[in-house]
Amino acid sequence: MRLDAHQHFWKFDPVRDAWIDETMEVIRKDFLPTDLEPILQKNNIDGCIAVQADQSETETAFLLDIARNHNFVKGVVGWVDLLADNVEDRLAHFSSNNKLKGIRHIVQAEPNDFMLRSDFQNGISKLSQFDLTYDILVFPRQLPAAIKLAEKFPDQAFVLDHIAKPAISSGMDREWQSDIKELATCENVYCKVSGLVTETKDFQWRAEEFTPFLDVVFDSFGADRLLYGSDWPVCLLSSPYETVLKIIEDYVPKEHHTKIFYQNTVNFYKLDENL
Numbered sequence: 001m002r003l004d005a006h007q008h009f010w011k012f013d014p015v016r017d018a019w020i021d022e023t024m025e026v027i028r029k030d031f032l033p034t035d036l037e038p039i040l041q042k043n044n045i046d047g048c049i050a051v052q053a054d055q056s057e058t059e060t061a062f063l064l065d066i067a068r069n070h071n072f073v074k075g076v077v078g079w080v081d082l083l084a085d086n087v088e089d090r091l092a093h094f095s096s097n098n099k100l101k102g103i104r105h106i107v108q109a110e111p112n113d114f115m116l117r118s119d120f121q122n123g124i125s126k127l128s129q130f131d132l133t134y135d136i137l138v139f140p141r142q143l144p145a146a147i148k149l150a151e152k153f154p155d156q157a158f159v160l161d162h163i164a165k166p167a168i169s170s171g172m173d174r175e176w177q178s179d180i181k182e183l184a185t186c187e188n189v190y191c192k193v194s195g196l197v198t199e200t201k202d203f204q205w206r207a208e209e210f211t212p213f214l215d216v217v218f219d220s221f222g223a224d225r226l227l228y229g230s231d232w233p234v235c236l237l238s239s240p241y242e243t244v245l246k247i248i249e250d251y252v253p254k255e256h257h258t259k260i261f262y263q264n265t266v267n268f269y270k271l272d273e274n275l
Contacts (some may be wrong), residue, residue: 149190168209
């Protein structure tokens with residue numbers, strides 16, 4: 001069995017999806033389960049986790065509806081307003097659907113100290129009672145706040161998306177490296193090996209450019225806390241699904257493939273073992 005721990009679906013809306021500008025023509029269209037399922041089958045991937053791309057409850061309902069109708073979507077990371085006074089009620093509402101596995105906020109678009117806000121942390125404090133994880137989507141400059149967040153909530157399960165999006169083409173960022181190592185000392189934090197190809201200059205790269213960054217996350221988190229994610233369809237800005245998958249397949253030692261391509265995703269998102 002193999003799983004993809006990070007991908008997206010959307011019905012393209014030029015207003016709502018304004019982040020997909022004219023330079024991203026290849027993804028300025030709908031991406032739905034009928035588009036992804038044959039790609040997963042071709043690459044021997046048995047299921048996936050659908051992650052929010054829009055910050056609305058409509059998005060969460062959309063993804064949960066997809067998961068209900070397509071068995072290969074094993075779980076959903078949705079969105080609720082973690083800053084809201086009624087956050088507990090909204091979490092209760094959506095977590096009644098057992099396909100909701102976690103919550104994400106697009107923190108990369110927020111100030112560096114956003115995760116230190118008391119209202120945000122109040123929202124984070126409510127997740128564990130619903131057995132929900134939290135996906136950390138940040139840039140390297142926001143890693144210090146992520147470290148403080150993970151330390152403050154040691155019983156909350158966190159996963160870092162896209163290895164915190166370092167600028168791959170600029171070479172190793174020693175501050176990023178140090179922060180990743182510190183974040184990984186929090187045993188409640190996992191890391192998705194995802195989003196690498198789109199953190200390159202003009203979406204052009206050579207495979208060896210990724211190796212130092214993969215070395216850092218592998219050495220820091222170890223084989224038990226890394227999850228493979230394609231970031232499809234965003235990855236298409238740079239590379240087809242097969243290429244993204246091969247980068248990680250080639251890097252990860254064979255003896256760790258089951259963990260990184262399957263078991264760690266099952267463990268982190270508490271998926272049904274009878275997939």
